Amino acid sequence: MFVFYYLIFPGFLFATVVGLLTAWFDRKVTAKVQWRKGPPILQNFYDVFKLLIKEVPIPDTANPTIFLLAPAIALAAASVATTMLGVVNMNWNYTFVGDLIVLWYIMSIPSIMIILGASASGNPLSSVGASREINQLIGYELPIVIVLSTVIFKVGSIGLGDILKYQSANGPILYSVSGVIGCIVMLICLQAKLGLVPFDIPEAETELGAGAFMEYSGAALGAFKLTKAILLYTSPIFIITLFWGGIQIHGLGILWAILKYTLFIVLFTLIRNTNPRLRIDQSVKFFWITMTVLALISLILMSLGY
């Protein structure tokens, strides 16, 4: 049963299909913003299938084992994260103490694998991309951990299932001042985690070529694309689970779930289309000062009961 969960329904296959369609939606909205027509609906599937038949040249300077293992581990970790979230949303009893922390660690693995793969490729521009990814990771982890602790203090438990049960009994955490601030901080930090535009510093196309992904091609690059697609699907679900009562997949709950999911995707896309890329020092300063202060305000407001 858990193999089915991992490979088919809330896991790998479902998340991949939904994630690629979401990535198409993102590109289409971007095209509309720029008064273009935009790519066809299956464009991201074409991209991935095409990458599967391309050859994978390994640079002479690379460490082949780590270079090829990194995308596979990133994809596996993203699938585990989306399975955990999907299963706990299907049945609130599939939870254990501390699974929020486990989930957060697993969602960090793709970033760490990008750093490892880029460093293993031996390309100087890739290593600049890797160092920027490390800085970025250090930047956004701090406010996110404060926001997670806000939720944990409010609910009084670290289990994802307990958070969902608390919200179904007392109303979503989003419907309070501290919840709104926490949700905004979470949204912006996940934008950085997904590497979308104001924070796409590690793969800055115009400065670094493709940055961390520079030496990757073929199936290895395809695995990273799938990882990004799965994380693009997982991040809104993560926010909805923490702040907006999770997702119900029966009856009218499906419609409501799709609405919530689309709202967050549109927010990601609009932030991406209306902001220029930051420098790495601006980005770290933004996360450590503005976002951390906002997260602390949310924590204090929550402890005062707002």
Next chain:
Amino acid sequence: MPLGLNSLKKSIWVYHVACSPCNNCDIEILDLLTPRFDAERFGIVLVGSVRHADALLVTGMVNRQIKPRLQELYLQAAKPCVVFAIGSCAISGNFFRRSYNMAGPVDRAIKEVDPNAIIVYVPGCPPKPEAMISGVVKAIGFLDNLKKSKV
């Protein structure tokens, strides 16, 4: 295999290689990628790394300094990879053909390292973006031939 090749036809990532051009062709290539022509409709996207490229857009007469670099870039690209020789200079050398530093037009430089390379010629000085789109359509015809010979 056909699934992959069919997808390749609908998702061509291009990499821009400027081999001592006068910049006119490059400006036209950038025009092709602007919202007015919207090449993303056909899945054409400009990529920053040659490892991701399915097509190299080569402009300019190839001089002695750039020739080894062009050959190196072609070898680094992941195959299958199509080469577009864009503009008269890239096709024949134009009026630089008797120049002392001319090191052969694009097709000769590429065929030195890979005799079976697929090369598409887009004439014009500079070619219009419409001509480049028509060149891409012809390259898709090449890929159809490739598919027939494989299956």
